[in-house]
Amino acid sequence: MRVPFIKMHGLGNDFVVLDGRAQALPALSSAFAVALADRRTGIGCDQLVVLEPSGKADLKARFFNQDGSEVESCGNASRAIGLLIGQRAMVETLGGLIEVAPSAGGITVDMGQPRFEWDQIPLAYAMDTHHMPLAWEALENPTAVNVGNPHVIFFVPDCTAVELDRLGPEIEHDPMFPARINVNVATVLDRSHIRLRVWERGAGETRACGTGACATAIGAMRRGLVERRVTVSLPGGDLQIEWTEAGRILMTGPATISFRGDFDPADFGAE
Template sequence: MRIEFTKMHGLGNDFVVLDARERPLPPMDAAFAAALAERHTGIGCDQLIVLEPSELADFRMRIFNADGSEVEACGNATRAVGLLHGRPARIETRGGLLRSGPTEAGISVEMGKPRFAWDAIPLAYAMDTHALPVAWEELVNPVAVNVGNPHVIFFVEDPYAIDMARLGPMIETDPLFPERINVNVAAVAGRDSIVLRVWERGAGLTRACGTGACATAIGAMRRGLVDRRVTVALPGGPLQIEWAEDDGIVMTGPATEAFRGSFDPADFGIII
């Protein structure tokens, strides 16, 4: 049995997409996902995406980070599968029900409403998520927000001056965050512009993170640093983020199909 896949990316944040909506796949576990994601011996990706039937939406999207951990949401992947689907869709995720659809500017995704309560992030104990009274060296007093998955955002003078390869994993795995955390460092460039770098939970430093862009924009809006529609510039390119009047987050940006192929599960030690 060979399994077909589609390799896609959103601003360089890349995915292997497996479509199990009509043809069931072998059970996916952390070891299998990590093997496919490995860039030297697997297909290679930041996240593995599995599409499945859903009773709640047009289809269900499961998301596995490169380390094999299954996570709640991924904005760039939602745009990618929206492109693959080719028409407006309701998508079930562990982080909630999302909506995607094509626009002139790419694929637009309704990401739901942000959550700010400490136990919705979640944090290990109660504190003000508007400015957490914590610090890791020069990174201090972050905003915390859950946009389907958990994020902390540090506003700094120059995101590219921060040693994210060292500080990112330190913060991601801090006991303050019982489900680990995505780490964002951002600079406000104007009322409608933010520069952002992201250390992604379970994936590391990434060229783009859709939920990170959403969380950072909401954090800046919550602090009154920017207006309710901004451009977030990531290393891979820009995303447009709007915090709508109904409190829902709308993310718009490109998605690209790179190539298609197939593999034999036995190559990864999976016997069917």
């Protein structure tokens, strides 16, 4: 059995998408996800995305990072799913139900409502997540937001100067974050524009992170640094983030199909 796949990306954050709604897929495992994601010996991607039937939405999406860990949500991949579906649809994820829809700016994803309580991030113990009394060298006083998956955000004068490749994994694996954490370093350029870099748990620094853009925008809005609709500029390009009066997070941006192909699951250790 050969399995078809679609290679996609959202602002350079790239995915291998497997559609299990109409055909059986090989047994999913961490080792299989790692093998497919390997950029030298596999297809290569930041995340493996698996589409499945759902009993509570139009479809279910599962997300696996390069290290094989399954995560709750992926904003850029959600836009890729929206591009594939081509119409408004509800998607079940481990992080909750989201809505995707085509829009003038590409694909808009309703990411739901942000969560701020310490045990919703989660943190190892109770503390104020708005101004956390923590520091890792010059990165200090972060805020934490869960937007389907957990993020910690540091607002700094120049995010391009942060040694994210060194500090990112240290913070990701800190015991303060029992489920690990996505690490965001952001610079507020003005009240409608944020520059952002993201160290994604299980994937490292990526060219774009949709949930990171959402979490960072919400964190900046809570601190009164920006308005309720902002542009977030990542290394791969721009996303538009809005926090509606109803408390919903709307993310709008592009998604692209790179190519299609197929593979033999046995070549990647699947049964």
